[in-house]
Amino acid sequence: xxxxxxxxxxxxxxxxxxxxxxxxxxxxxxxxxxxxxxxxxxxxxxxxxxxxxxxxxxxxxxxxxxxxxxxxxxxxxxxxxxxxxxxxxxxxxxxxxxxxxxxxxxxxxxxxxxxxxxxxxxxxxxxxxxxxxxxxxxxxxxxxxxxxxxxxxxxxxxxxxxxxxxxxxxxxxxxxxxxxxxxxxxxxxxxxxxxxxxxxxxxxxxxxxxxxxxxxxxxxxxxxxxxxxxxxxxxxxxxxxxxxxxxxxxxxxxxxxxxxxxxxxxxxxxxxxxxxxxxxxxxxxxxxxxxxxxxxxxxxxxxxxxxxxxxxxxxxxxxxxxxxxxxxxxxxxxxxxxxxxxxxxxxxxxxxxxxxxxxxxxxxxxxxxxxxxxxxxxxxxxxxxxxxxxxxxxxxxxxxxxxxxxxxxxxxxxxxxxxxxxxxxxxxxxxxxxxxxxxxxxxxxxxxxxxxxxxxxxxxxxx
Numbered sequence: 355x356x357x358x359x360x361x362x363x364x365x366x367x368x369x370x371x372x373x374x375x376x377x378x379x380x381x382x383x384x385x386x387x388x389x390x391x392x393x394x395x396x397x398x399x400x401x402x403x404x405x406x407x408x409x410x411x412x413x414x415x416x417x418x419x420x421x422x423x424x425x426x427x428x429x430x431x432x433x434x435x436x437x438x439x440x441x442x443x444x445x446x447x448x449x450x451x452x453x454x455x456x457x458x459x460x461x462x463x464x465x466x467x468x469x470x471x472x473x474x475x476x477x478x479x480x481x482x483x484x485x486x487x488x489x490x491x492x493x494x495x496x497x498x499x500x501x502x503x504x505x506x507x508x509x510x511x512x513x514x515x516x517x518x519x520x521x522x523x524x525x526x527x528x529x530x531x532x533x534x535x536x537x538x539x540x541x542x543x544x545x546x547x548x549x550x551x552x553x554x555x556x557x558x559x560x561x562x563x564x565x566x567x568x569x570x571x572x573x574x575x576x577x578x579x580x581x582x583x584x585x586x587x588x589x590x591x592x593x594x595x596x597x598x599x600x601x602x603x604x605x606x607x608x609x610x611x612x613x614x615x616x617x618x619x620x621x622x623x624x625x626x627x628x629x630x631x632x633x634x635x636x637x638x639x640x641x642x643x644x645x646x647x648x649x650x651x652x653x654x655x656x657x658x659x660x661x662x663x664x665x666x667x668x669x670x671x672x673x674x675x676x677x678x679x680x681x682x683x684x685x686x687x688x689x690x691x692x693x694x695x696x697x698x699x700x701x702x703x704x705x706x707x708x709x710x711x712x713x714x715x716x717x718x719x720x721x722x723x724x725x726x727x728x729x730x731x732x733x734x735x736x737x738x739x740x741x742x743x744x745x746x747x748x749x750x751x752x753x754x755x756x757x758x759x760x761x762x763x764x765x766x767x768x769x770x771x772x773x774x775x776x777x778x779x780x781x782x783x784x785x786x787x788x789x790x791x792x793x794x795x796x797x798x799x800x801x802x803x804x805x806x807x808x809x810x811x812x813x814x815x816x817x
Contacts, residue, residue, distance in 0.1 A: 360715070368710045369422065371721060373399055375465065375729050376425040379736070382464030383427040383457055390453040396428035422703060432457065432747065451751040458747035462733035469676075469729035473669035476722050480664030482805050486520045490540075491569035492604035499565055502549050504540060510566075511539040511546060521568040526679075528553050529561040530686040530693060538564070555694045562694050567604035571595055571625070572652040581649015586635035588650060589626065596623035605652050612637050616646030658803045660717070672723070676730045702784035708795040716803045741769040742777055 376399050387394055394412070398404075400419030407417035415428075431449040449457070488510040493500045510518055513527040514536045528536065531553070538551045553562040574592045577584050594602040597611050598620040611620075616639040623632050637646030667675075686695035701709070706728065713721040739749040746769075750761045 364711050364714050367714045367718070367721070368707055371710060371714075371725055372422060372707060372728075375468065375725065375732060376400075376422075378464045378468045378729075379461040379732055380425045380427050382460035382462075383429075386457045386460035387427065387429055390449070390456060392429055392431050392449055392453060392457065394427060395430055396426075398428070399425040401425075422707070424703075429457065451754045454751040455748050458744040458751070459737075461744055462736050465729040465733035465736075466673075469673060469726045469733070470669050472722055472729070473667075473672040473726045476666045476672065476719065476726065477668055478665060479719055479722075480662045481666035481723050482660035482717050482720055483663050484520060484522065485659040485661050486522060486568065488518050488521055488524050489569055490566050492567040492607035494565065494606060495610070497565055499549075499551060502551075503547075504549065504566070505542070507542070509541045511541050513538055513564075524568075525563060528564055530682045530695065531562075532685070532689050532692045534562055534692070536564075561699065567606050570604050570654050571602055572605040572608055572654060574650050575653040576651040578649035578651070581647070582635050582638050583648040583650045586622070586633045586648075588622070588624070588633060588635065588648075591626070593625040594622065595625055595630070596621070605654065608652065612648055613645035616640075618646075658716075660803060660805050662805060666719075666723075672726050673730060676727045677734075679727075680731065680734060697780070697784065698787045700784050702781050702788055704785045705788035705791070705795075708788065708792070712795060717805055741766070741773040743773075746770070746773070 380397060380399070384394065384397055394414050396415040396417060398417040398419055400417075400422050401424060402419050402421040405418045405420055407415055409415050429449070432454055490504065490506055490508045490510065492506055493504050510524055512518060513524055514531045514533075516523075516527050518524050518527060534553045535550055536553060537548050539546055539548045551564055551566075553564050555562045571593045573594075574583070574588055574590055577588055577590060594608055596602055597608055598615055598618075600607075600611055602608050602611075616637050619634050619636045621632050622635050623630065635648050637648050639645075640647045666672075683695070686693040687697065690696050710721055710724060710728075713724050736743050737745040737748070739745040741750075750766060754760050
């Protein structure tokens with residue numbers, strides 16, 4: 355019953371938060387259209403068939419629709435998209451260029467204002483920050499990195515000239531870099547050295563990473579029937595702490611230890627829930643690869659530890675960070691050969707809702723932090739000068755002001771319709787890849803988390 359209630363809570367919170375961002379954006383258009391005296395036929399959250407609707411005294415139809423991927427205000431005096439909004443009735447002369455510009459820009463400005471408002475709330479209530487310092491846990495023997503002298507326990511200070519504080523930042527800056535050979539500054543006992551390290555794309559993932567592993571205690575995600583691990587009593591969700599007397603700091607390191615001990619009984623120190631236990635397992639010799647195997651599938655640690663930063667980052671720092679990240683992603687998309695970042699790596703509504711669900715399930719303050727990013731993204735992307743987006747309305751209205759003549763209504767209609775179909779097609783494209791990553795989001799949703807607040811006992815959250 356508790357699990358069902360949690361799912362209901364997460365679902366309601368996610369739809370409420372996402373819907374609030376859409377509502378704020380569309381209400382900006384609605385409010386400015388009213389101020390400019392434009393006719394308003396409808397206000398919808400979502401696309402597609404209506405879930406339910408009603409009309410107010412001014413004749414505006416308010417509707418909630420089935421596909422939670424955006425929304426629209428139906429303004430018949432502005433050229434809009436019949437592919438998304440349906441055919442509008444004629445209501446007098448078209449809106450003036452100034453009115454079209456003000457109505458179009460009001461939506462993104464409302465999102466920016468909403469982002470700063472949420473950021474101010476995060477600043478007050480605090481923000482959980484992952485405790486994942488950029489300390490190297492494992493360096494593959496005989497690798498180029500090992501030959502350079504890089505060792506476990508070294509701390510990465512910067513990647514590509516950008517300071518890092520966590521492995522998330524190490525991975526982000528590596529993936530978005532415009533080269534696969536990066537200057538990486540590493541600290542050992544106060545002595546800093548800079549190395550030129552090569553980043554390689556991960557097979558099946560595409561984005562490039564450094565050949566270095568963080569500190570981590572891998573977890574048994576599956577025990578293979580008939581294997582050495584099953585015979586020794588290992589179970590799903592067991593967490594490796596030590597193997598054959600060597601502290602386990604990463605998945606690759608553990609695999610190497612197991613490979614080297616075929617036929618040798620080895621002590622595996624494990625965490626099973628809150629209990630620490632030692633089991634003896636004898637890796638079996640793989641006759642093909644000539645290495646030891648114990649018959650388990652491994653995954654990274656299932657527990658993420660957060661520390662509460664209170665007060666949180668200032669609103670300006672939060673918004674600036676989002677804008678800089680968007681800039682890096684946009685530049686990376688323009689250089690796919692160098693970065694490996696492609697449109698399929700972006701997220702559509704399904705990915706956004708999944709990420710929101712993971713954050714809500716972990717801690718509502720994380721979801722609020724994500725909402726800052728979401729609203730800045732909605733604002734800036736909508737300002738792109740493409741028909742069907744707010745930036746397209748602004749561009750055509752500016753053309754009219756400068757050229758002293760209107761863009762042909764037929765051209766506007768065709769251009770808007772064409773880009774509406776392209777936009778819907780792109781959303782379907784990224785949604786396909788979002789769904790292909792569903793198992794990843796599910797694992798993230800089930801991941802255990804611990805929120806540590808100074809002076810307060812740690813709070814376990816998650817499943």
